[in-house]
Amino acid sequence: MAKIKKGDLVQVISGPKPERGGDRGKQGKVLEVLTEQNRVIVEGVNYVTKHNRVGQSQRGTKTGGIETMEAPIHISNVALVDPSSKKPTRVGHRVEEQVKDGEKRTVRVRYAKKSGKDL
Template sequence: MANIKKGDLVEVITGKKQDNGGDRGKQGKVLEVLTDQDRVIVEGVNYVTRHNRVGQTQRGTKTGGIETFEAPIHISNVALVDPETKKPTRVGHRVEEQVKDGVKRTVRVRYAKKSGKDL
């Protein structure tokens, strides 16, 4: 079971500090999880600029120019944010029983462990 999923609030825990133009300490929502590469795309973090060559489509409209977008960041460089303390925390799993339509089922559930001073 994955520790970080799409839609989770995460914080960048490595890299340059924000004072030096980095992303460490920034929080954002996970837009996409790239499981085969062990990377995540986080909203508002790791912006890169791509220069696309100017071209034309069949209709004659111009394409290209400079675009900025979020690049993937390695999953080990982010930590899940505890919803109560708003600090980065570790993720645990516990086994619970759910009753759905009269059927008992064992399910693994994620929970935020107690967040310490700093991670």
């Protein structure tokens, strides 16, 4: 079961600090998880500039130019944020029984572990 999923709030825990032009300590929502490369795309983190070639669309308008977009960041460099304390935390799994339509099912549920100090 994945520790980080699309839509989770995560915090960058490694890299240079914002004073040095980095993203450490920034929080953002996960836009996409790239499981093959073990990377995630986080909203507002790891911005890069992309240069697109000038072309024409069907209507004749010019396309292209310089745009900024989020680049993938390795999944080990982010930590899930605990919803209650708003601090980065580790993720655990526990097995629970759910009753749905009179049927009992065992499911694995993610939960934020409590830690005494920040990661």
